[in-house]
Amino acid sequence: MVFSSVVFLFRFLPLFMILYFAAPGRMKNVVLLLGSLFFYAWGEPVYVLLMLFSTLSDYLHGLAIGACRRKGTARIFLVSSLLINLGVLGFFKYANFLIGTVNALGGWSVPLLDLHLPIGISFYTFQTMSYTIDCYRGEARVQRNLLDFAVYVTMFPQLIAGPIVKYRDVQDQLRVRKPDILEIAQGCRRFVAGLAKKVLLANQFGLLWESVKETPSGDLTVLGAWLGIAAFALQIYFDFSGYSDMAIGLGRILGFRFPENFRYPYVSRSVTEFWRRWHISLGSWFREYVYIPLGGNRRGLPRQIFNILLVWMLTGIWHGAGWNFLIWGLWFALWLILEKVFLGKLLERLPAVFGRVYTLAAVLVSWVFFSLEGTGRILGYLGAMFGAGSAGLAGREAVFALRENFLLLAVGAVAATPLAGSLARRMEGAGSGWGIALCRVLEKLILAGLLLASVVYIVEASYNPFLYFRF
Template sequence: MVFSSVLFLFRFLPIFMICYFLVPRKMKNLVLFLGSLVFYAWGEPVYIFLMLFSTISDYVWGRLIEEYRGKDHSRIFLLCSIVINLFILGFFKYADFLMQTVNTVFGTSIPLLKLPLPIGISFYTFQTMSYVIDVYRGDTKAQRNILQFGVYVTMFPQLIAGPILKYHQVERYLQDRRTDLDAISYGVKRFVTGLAKKVLLANNLGLLWKQVTELGNEQMSILMAWLGIAAFALQIYFDFSGYSDMAIGLGAVLGFHFPENFNYPYIAASVKDFWHRWHISLSTWFKEYVYIPLGGNRKGLPRQLFNILVVWMLTGIWHGAGWNFLFWGLWFAFFLILEKLFLGDILESVPKVFGRIYTLAVVLISWVFFALESPGEILAYLQAMFGMNGIGPVNSLAMFLCNEYLVLLVIALVACLPLGSRLVHALKSSKTGPAMALYRLGEKVIPAVLLLLSVAYIVDASYNPFLYFRF
């Protein structure tokens, strides 16, 4: 069940919201927990038991760690929690990849398990791990109410694709939260914005990317290759940031405040800056629970560079079981290390436009590793991007696709820049009557129009993937 579906928008969500707002405040956590289980079980009824096992397991480990705080037992309990979580994640996500690699290297014929990947397992596993680690560190107290902890793990707005929540970010909302008309209004508008990003922009950009990748290398001009990967870059941004907007909006309606997960990443002036803006909750997680425990920047430059390498190898394989994801992570590690050694100082000394061009080029090339799986496909696409396939810079098919998708691309480029938010802020803060009138009109009309167009698209269209579901 995806947010951008008729089933969710017109069946599950209305029924859930009616139940949620009709029950007394002390029963809202129960309704949210049961509703989240129904939401998850709709697509994966078997794997709901896996998620419940992770919930109960880390609830118990957290209680034990707090009870034996300061003793050796607490470290053992922490280790048990981490091992169990990583084993579950590794088994379902990487077992087949490892066996396939062994078969390829050693010529064996170990049968593959071919287990479907539990939806959202990478996200809720990282959440429960962060909770247990924080309890061990003393950064948060163990939750004694298992229902509240269950809501933290299973909460459907951000269960499938984040943002990854640390327990202390939502603890007080789990215990007592209130909603008012302003919060509901903000949440609905934020949800509609995310829905429009997803169905009006991401889905149609995905169609362009699909058309480009279905062409043979003998038809791929330089312009077409760059057009295709730009379409994918915009698709994955609007797909994932749209989901995050919808999650934040639903959270606001329910009385929660979720952290932002994106901050206009394509205006970044360095690769480091890009990762301060893209999938912020994941970058923060790896920084707090891997990079800093490894020593961060406290043990000299060689150790810091090693820590960066480890973190980005893990970041790559977190996204998927494939060599392409490992190379994707190593690609970013390479440039982050260069920026740490000397490139960062150079970027600081030159106009930002050069940093933005460099970063955009690095990121666009990285999406080739991310989007294509086999080394042959990746190499062929990179050859086309740099004119090494003999086709040349432009062909008639590339010009046709540019004309066909020109309006969509222009809208997408404007939408991924902070121009709109700056205009809204300027109108909102203006003291002139016309500006305030325009702001109030837009505040009411634009969400309604976006919702109407999005629903019309959902009802009519069949192409409606969510890219981050596979992680």
């Protein structure tokens, strides 16, 4: 089930919230678990069993690690947990990719497996791995209550599109949550904002991108190509960060604090900074469980370069089992390494605008690798962006599309910066008496307007994709 649907907003959510807040104390987790299983089974009626298997497996591994900590055999159970998690992920997500590659290289014809990727599998396996690893390291307490642990793994707000919540960040909230009206209100605001980002902005940018994507490479003008990839950049940002906002908002309504996942990545002044602002929960997972254990930057430059290459290759194929995602990761690794070696220092000395333009250019090019498949398509598109195509600088379609979407692009560009947020905070802080009262009324009207406008676009439902089915 996706958040931006009639079924979620007008069936699941009202019913779930009524049951959840009506349930007393410990029963809340029962409601949350059952609700989450229904939510997941709605879209994955069979693979819900796989998720339950994962849950049970890591619950038992956690217990075993806790029991053996002093005996030194805990490591065996950690390795077994990782093997099972990575095995499941590898089988469902990468097996066909490997078979395809082997076939292509060896000229064989090993048949592909008849599988589809279970939604959210990359998110929940990374979550459960954080649990067993942290138990082993002694950074998380072993969870003895299966219900609480199952709630952690299956919780519907962040289940299918993140953020990736580390176990230790919510371990206390799994047991004790005090409903607080201030938190619930913040959660509502966040959810509505996220819904609007997804439905009103991301989907519209998606339409623009789709129309450019359908244009054959030969007919693509320079303007059209840049407009298209900028539209995709805004689509994936508002879609993904909108989903995260909705997840964080729902979490707060339920009494959880999830980590932030996006901090206005497109204002970054370097690629390094971009990755501190983009999909933060994934970046910090890889940093904590791969990059630093490999030595991070403490074992000399060559080792650090190797670590960056490895982590960003993994980051790439985490987003999908395909060569284009691997190249996407390596593209970032390239710029990260250059920034480590000399570019970072250079950028610091130059005016901010250089860093911003360079970062945006690097990121926009990266989205070509991310959003298109096939060497021909990717090279054709990049060629069009840099004027190597035959269609010229601009054509009717591109100029018209720019004109049609001018307002949307302007709104999107502003909304991708911290401007609106800081303006709201300033208004909140400055007013007194009538000013505050006005702000409070205005806030409700804006939220209601965004919610209703989102419903308009959801009901009309001409275009409402789910972008994370390959994650």
